[in-house]
Amino acid sequence: MSNLYNVSASPHVRSKASTTKIMLDVIIALLPAAGFGIYNFGLSAALVILITVATCVCTEFCYEKLMKLPVTIGDLSAVVTGLLLALNLPASAPWWMCVLGGVFAILVVKMLFGGIGQNFMNPALAARCFLMISFAGRMTAWVYDGVSAATPMAKLRSGATPELLTYFIGNYAGTIGETSALCLLIGACYLLIKKVITWKIPVIYVATTVIFIGIFGRFGFDAKYLLSEVLTGGLLIGAFFMANDYTTSPITAWGQVIYAVLLGVLTGIFRLWGATTEGVSYAIIISNLLVPLIEKVTIPAPFGKAGAKKA
Amino acid sequence: MSTFRGGIHPYEGKTISMNKPTLTVQPKGDMVFPVSQHIGAPASPIVAVGDVVLVGQKIAEATGFVSSPVISSVSGKVKAIEPRQTVDGSKVMSIIVENDEEYRTVEGFGKERDYTKLSKDEIKEIVKEAGIVGMGGAGFPTHVKLAPKEPEKIDHVIVNAAECEPYLTSDYRMLLEEPEKVIGGLKVMLSLFDGAKGVIAIEDNKPEAIKKLQELTANESNITVKVLKTKYPQGAERQIIYMVTGRKIGSDKLPADAGCIVDNVDTVIGIYNAVCLSTPLIRRIITLTGEAVREPVNVNVRIGMHYAEMVKQAGGFGVDPKKIISGGPMMGKALSTLDIPVTKTSSSLLALAKDDVADSKETACIRCGRCVAACPMQLVPTKMAAACRKGDKATFEKLHGMECYGCGSCTYVCPAKKQLTQLFVRTRSEILADRKKK
Numbered sequence: 001m002s003n004l005y006n007v008s009a010s011p012h013v014r015s016k017a018s019t020t021k022i023m024l025d026v027i028i029a030l031l032p033a034a035g036f037g038i039y040n041f042g043l044s045a046a047l048v049i050l051i052t053v054a055t056c057v058c059t060e061f062c063y064e065k066l067m068k069l070p071v072t073i074g075d076l077s078a079v080v081t082g083l084l085l086a087l088n089l090p091a092s093a094p095w096w097m098c099v100l101g102g103v104f105a106i107l108v109v110k111m112l113f114g115g116i117g118q119n120f121m122n123p124a125l126a127a128r129c130f131l132m133i134s135f136a137g138r139m140t141a142w143v144y145d146g147v148s149a150a151t152p153m154a155k156l157r158s159g160a161t162p163e164l165l166t167y168f169i170g171n172y173a174g175t176i177g178e179t180s181a182l183c184l185l186i187g188a189c190y191l192l193i194k195k196v197i198t199w200k201i202p203v204i205y206v207a208t209t210v211i212f213i214g215i216f217g218r219f220g221f222d223a224k225y226l227l228s229e230v231l232t233g234g235l236l237i238g239a240f241f242m243a244n245d246y247t248t249s250p251i252t253a254w255g256q257v258i259y260a261v262l263l264g265v266l267t268g269i270f271r272l273w274g275a276t277t278e279g280v281s282y283a284i285i286i287s288n289l290l291v292p293l294i295e296k297v298t299i300p301a302p303f304g305k306a307g308a309k310k311a
Numbered sequence: 312m313s314t315f316r317g318g319i320h321p322y323e324g325k326t327i328s329m330n331k332p333t334l335t336v337q338p339k340g341d342m343v344f345p346v347s348q349h350i351g352a353p354a355s356p357i358v359a360v361g362d363v364v365l366v367g368q369k370i371a372e373a374t375g376f377v378s379s380p381v382i383s384s385v386s387g388k389v390k391a392i393e394p395r396q397t398v399d400g401s402k403v404m405s406i407i408v409e410n411d412e413e414y415r416t417v418e419g420f421g422k423e424r425d426y427t428k429l430s431k432d433e434i435k436e437i438v439k440e441a442g443i444v445g446m447g448g449a450g451f452p453t454h455v456k457l458a459p460k461e462p463e464k465i466d467h468v469i470v471n472a473a474e475c476e477p478y479l480t481s482d483y484r485m486l487l488e489e490p491e492k493v494i495g496g497l498k499v500m501l502s503l504f505d506g507a508k509g510v511i512a513i514e515d516n517k518p519e520a521i522k523k524l525q526e527l528t529a530n531e532s533n534i535t536v537k538v539l540k541t542k543y544p545q546g547a548e549r550q551i552i553y554m555v556t557g558r559k560i561g562s563d564k565l566p567a568d569a570g571c572i573v574d575n576v577d578t579v580i581g582i583y584n585a586v587c588l589s590t591p592l593i594r595r596i597i598t599l600t601g602e603a604v605r606e607p608v609n610v611n612v613r614i615g616m617h618y619a620e621m622v623k624q625a626g627g628f629g630v631d632p633k634k635i636i637s638g639g640p641m642m643g644k645a646l647s648t649l650d651i652p653v654t655k656t657s658s659s660l661l662a663l664a665k666d667d668v669a670d671s672k673e674t675a676c677i678r679c680g681r682c683v684a685a686c687p688m689q690l691v692p693t694k695m696a697a698a699c700r701k702g703d704k705a706t707f708e709k710l711h712g713m714e715c716y717g718c719g720s721c722t723y724v725c726p727a728k729k730q731l732t733q734l735f736v737r738t739r740s741e742i743l744a745d746r747k748k749k
Contacts, residue, residue, distance in 0.1 A: 004648060005648070011723050117677045302689050303559055
């Protein structure tokens, strides 16, 4: 019995896809936005990114060591979480806030619920909202070119005219990664080409937001204002990098549609009538919570519909 | 080009074997004929040790309607009737014939016959007695397929020439080398079903074969060539019926319920040989391929021949194979040894130089949804898998798990390298066994 070959059940071949490769693609896709953030806000932005990413990776590593679990930092998902969280923080965020946010994202939202694939909310956004509620002042202390400044959303609310080119390029006040629509779209295109994401959730989300604000907003379907709504307030980074996070978005085809429409409606509501000017983060984490329910009611009928009547 | 939802595009691997003419090899040594080379009741031996048998002689007969006889492919003396290891690793009662290498045939063997002068029942009887079964891999007795409950409702006879499994090229070679037999076999089948039209369904990665078939069927009013998009599992019965007729069937229906009879290329040639050339099923084409094979090629081989002998005669291995598969890489069976016989359903012998399965490490599901997008049956594999792992068969069934036919697409695309198909196949068979008990 020396010359036996390997046996296993079929299939015997596997695609080259792996979690690590997917995460690496997301990191690559976020680099333009991160680079622009550093260019736009200076070295303090680089420091925020560094501290947040390091905290996230360390937290995962320490937790797994402590709990005697296999260490999974090699899958790079903690790097993605750290990077996304950093891009959602102002460049002026102090180091301890970055650390606190990173620990909250990884420890509370991700690891305590079972690690990768088990978190019930997008960890980066949950941490951002946690920091927002805890340190509202520091989280909204926008500084641009050395002086305190308002975000376009706040300016528009108080009657300023939109400056679309500025919004598109991104040289204005905001969180590190949300300002440059151009850089975010470059990253999104990369992910679409690499088939890491599909167009469905981001496009339906953005479209619903636009239609909702067009119907209920002050300016109707004025293209300039609606474009401003798309380009600013973190809608693009939310739609292309966080709303469609695998773990916290539905896997069923119709579930994705329902989820994306819900996101758009909630974002519209928060933007038009909410206390803060942008509503992307809250819209996403609330919708995240509804994903199990949405999936439950959108299990597709199988090909040939056999068995559909049973159950 | 329109196509079905889901499916995958694995590495094709066909070029290494597709351009070489089929190589005919002759067996050496003992021939092994398992009595169960098909789905259904095993055949029952009708020869005894010491008997002399001839090429084309029936050596085991069918033991029911869903059963199929076994025919000797050589002449010689019956040496033993004993259990021998077969492709799935189990031991099956087998008739061992000592090959005298004279190939003396039974009377009437190879005689030309005009099928139009035969009645439908005569044709079906010939197909049954010739031991013809689905040669794509499943091995369902063909005469059963040809006898649906309501034959007048059959409006499509489909030759499945999709050959969607990576690496396999035997159907392609047959279409190039013996297309008239394929068309002839299809005509025989059409003669059984008045009002049915014949369709040869083929993937668009075989342009030469498509051209040849289109030329040969140009004057056949009742036969068309349907070109399909190259995608796995295009050749799955449910998918090919949908692409040809637009009708969808699930697990509770048979192709005949959708008015279809589907047989693969090799089977149709088998029907032609049996009916028009009085030659029962004694040979088949095997794609001997994979990175570990020195000279990948299609081999025409007598059923019952020893696998290792066939590999040796065809040039052997260039490098040590890590894994050997009978069938394609998506749905074939891994072999622990080559010390087994060629059977009616041995569609290919694939020797891989690296084993993806052994090399991949399972990680946590990240709910990327690739399995959902890949499933040709529109199932939700990751949720079904969660139910399987908990042993929750009720949820598995509620999620339509019984619709899975094990094509392997979900496992192929999974970035977490989860064994999805494997869980489903096992859970399905457990549920079917439970149902039988009730």
